[in-house]
Amino acid sequence: MAPDGNMQMEDVLSDPDKVEALLNTCYNNIPQKGYSYWFFESLVVAASDDGYTSDEAQGVPTTGLYSDNNSASNHHLRDAHDGHGGGNTGYWNRSWEQIRLCSQFIELIDQAAVNKETDRGRFKAEARVLRAFFYMELIKWFGKVPVLESTIPFDADFSTMTRASVYDVAKFIVADCDAALAEPNLPWRIDNPNDAMRVTKALALALKTKAMLFAASPLHNEGQNHWEEAYTTAKDAVTRLKANGYELFTKTTQPAVYGDGPAAAFRQLVTQNADYSATPRDKETIFQVRSGSVFVWHIGYIGSNMANTYKCGTSPTQELVDAFETIDGQPVLNLAKPYHDEKHLEPNYNTANTVYDPNNPYANRDPRLYQTVLINGSVIQFDSKPVTIETYIGGAHQLSFDVTNRGSSRTGYYHCKMVTPGASGNNQINNSNWKYYRLGETILDFAEAAAEAGHLEEARSAANEVRARSGMPNLPSGLSQQELILRIRNERRVELAWEEQRYFDLRRWQKPDGDLSETCKWLTAMVITKNGDGTFSYKRQSITNNPRGGWQNRDLLLPLPLNEAATLESVTGQKWQNPGW
Template structure:
């Protein structure tokens, strides 16, 4: 690692007068022994563990959900503006300047800078673990809780690094100033996962660490539930083809995922199955999912939302006049990233059958010729949005969708000449590129034009953990348990159970597709597409060509639906090198000079 990472001078933060346990106080110039002698300063030191929690959703450069926009679920109308997604789409990426890794937000702050920020946090966590036993605390129970929180947050930041960079050095302790870095090596994702599992198991075994936060003052603090979620995710990534180095870890991943779900359920976590605000979210079968992602989790002993495992303390998803419908609507600015036809194709019909052949969804490279599922007799290409999984209408606005805007019901018109028709001119920022608009994170039915959802980002929820269990169980050959876990998620939205007649290969395809549908717009698809690839693979089948739906209104009021490519050129980000981010060029060069080993990720 860069010397600045491990010779980083720890800034100690003085506790201010705010009541919020996670208010970060101003930095001071105290010696460590002075800090450890004062319980309030020790608590302030704990607060530093929660710095640099990544911002998600609509808080990337110019309020674009960049991770979604760079998956196959979305295409951004910022594609001609020279900004983050535009650079990515044009493949203007390098180890010295990568937009996803380095780009600034609209106010000049580096919202990403993942490598530097997360390693800093890992060191802060390790240091607290090492010194907390000799620190003064206000309550002896705090000592165990603080150490457990540090272990969970170390696991959290390690997991974030794994998602972006893959292999990492495994360090469970701080490194002294005069350390010999010549023996430093990258270790496998499985080895990183073992550290995460160890830290999370220790945290779960700590009596003072709670399973759930029950007061607003402690919002954002680590819990046993977060430890369980991280355990499930870490070993699933380690078992996935991109990272498993030819080893089969699926049985271990299944056992961890199963235990995590069992622990969560035993401690009061459950799916949010029924909306508590039908006047806002309606009473449709996917209304509860829409409410879940649009509203903050509540903190009490008996919360309304028992599904959310870990929610960011700050940083709303910010959907309003930016990132919603745009297109000739009052008080709107731009639609930002819009769902692709590929995402729309993923939603089954209500009889539980895929629209396309999931094994080979398109007959051509450019996705213009869909390979329809011959067993699905319900889907009608001439009426493509009828009889679909209820989650489609809670995720995507399409031609004929109904919405409330400025106290009036509006019918979405994406047909040529309609109010919301797409444009394929990159200067038309207020137009969808795909013929669709995102709506999952937007509170429906609100009065006026301020259709806003500023819910803080939900990093982990039980629905995602159930799908981790479904995938790992299927890959480990526990097909019946895989179906049960997936079916629990599907049932929330009124979708039928997966057929027991599915082959193991078919079951895995269905579970992969279920992840795409249930977790759409929640920044999972970007990483799923990558971890499912072999190290020699690429994303040419999913992330090279994208399609839009062009709708023509006929004289009799019917519509004709025609697919076309969003762009005449392939989009960047699909090559083998794009499976993981590059280490910063200066970082890789320094590490190579110190260790004599190659540190840069393949292709960079």
């Protein structure tokens, strides 16, 4: 037969350069994040209780999410474009494609030609970490999935395939990561820009921690208590990360841009790329994408129909603002029951808080509030001049409940965490690389697992380490286990806001028969009126007259693609689809 231009695998394995190219395919399909979803929407944030989009009536994915118009054949989050240059996220299909590529590489590398023998071990370790990464993505979105330790022939008998428990999948992730950690040629940190996005031992530890955290969480633990195992895994990870040069980024290196306030370093961390150096400025970031995906080009920032802006996108909710403590370290609301009513219009204030003033609600708050949310009275540099944010009725940036108005906030707030201060509306505001894992997150994973396992002082100390970066006082000693768990959950919300963590946290904290009616069914705006004497009056108001979609029991997990579930069920005789779909 005439040559058709295709290579056989033996052609690949005999050429060291092609072997490296084969490894590169294992890096395909790493999901984009931030504002890379369809039409520059921060989709995962907009689907949580931290954000509400002004794009709910434009035919974009949030339209389907908010109207609850989802099915197993067409789910607006599972199937949303995510910046890959075409097609859909397809978290199910893309992840399995990558898992097969990684398994294939692991099976073949021992017989492949390499430029240096030390490459062989590193390449195999990288494929193992990547396989763990994609399994973790499947757990987050779908829960239980099959554990495939090797590639499966296309003519294999699939009749005995089953969905493994999340715990068993987590143990497989741990095994892959442990094998990678044992490889001496896999580095702890990438110090060469040419190797940007290559995986490391640090990522292996972060993945182990995350996998066990999910396995122990109520949604996935199947009635078993895995918290002690999650705690020991996380403790080992944090200890080893710190021993190998990872540390929180605690002091800004650009005070002229970020100021010298207590949360300046926090803001710089998330708006600048981690650097690749033997002595990096940012020693906190564990894994970031290779090219920018926190793309904010006058989108999701101030919007509000100003010159040189495009639209508003997703804005912080009143519920997120409520989560930020006062500067003395007291929660504003009673964390066990934050609201007296279903619609969150009647806050249940923390009686121990003597600092919060409902008539001056943004004063004396956690410094991270001002680095995450633009509030009424915030001052920003925009188009090379100072702009005072006016979200009150009649102000330059007032909110709007008109679903045809894409430029104004639905909530009375605007997002700023991912935006470099002092930006110009004529230029991209930020295009930093998305940070998939950072030490601050892993420390909070450890804090949660320690609290749930009963190691309260270790849990408190870990949370305090993260809080101290932004000038917040220590959590008080003497908290009960449940009180400490609530404080750490709230700390996750504040520290990790807009980093696509809250969506998953809310779900894994539910039991399998639970739902999100308390957090995601009704969301709130702050309507501000300017009084004649220059003071302001504040009124909470529901953003919509109807509940927002995505709060039901079925929404705890994404559905498997309809055709995939139907095929597997017909072959195995077992139920494969997630509940409610």
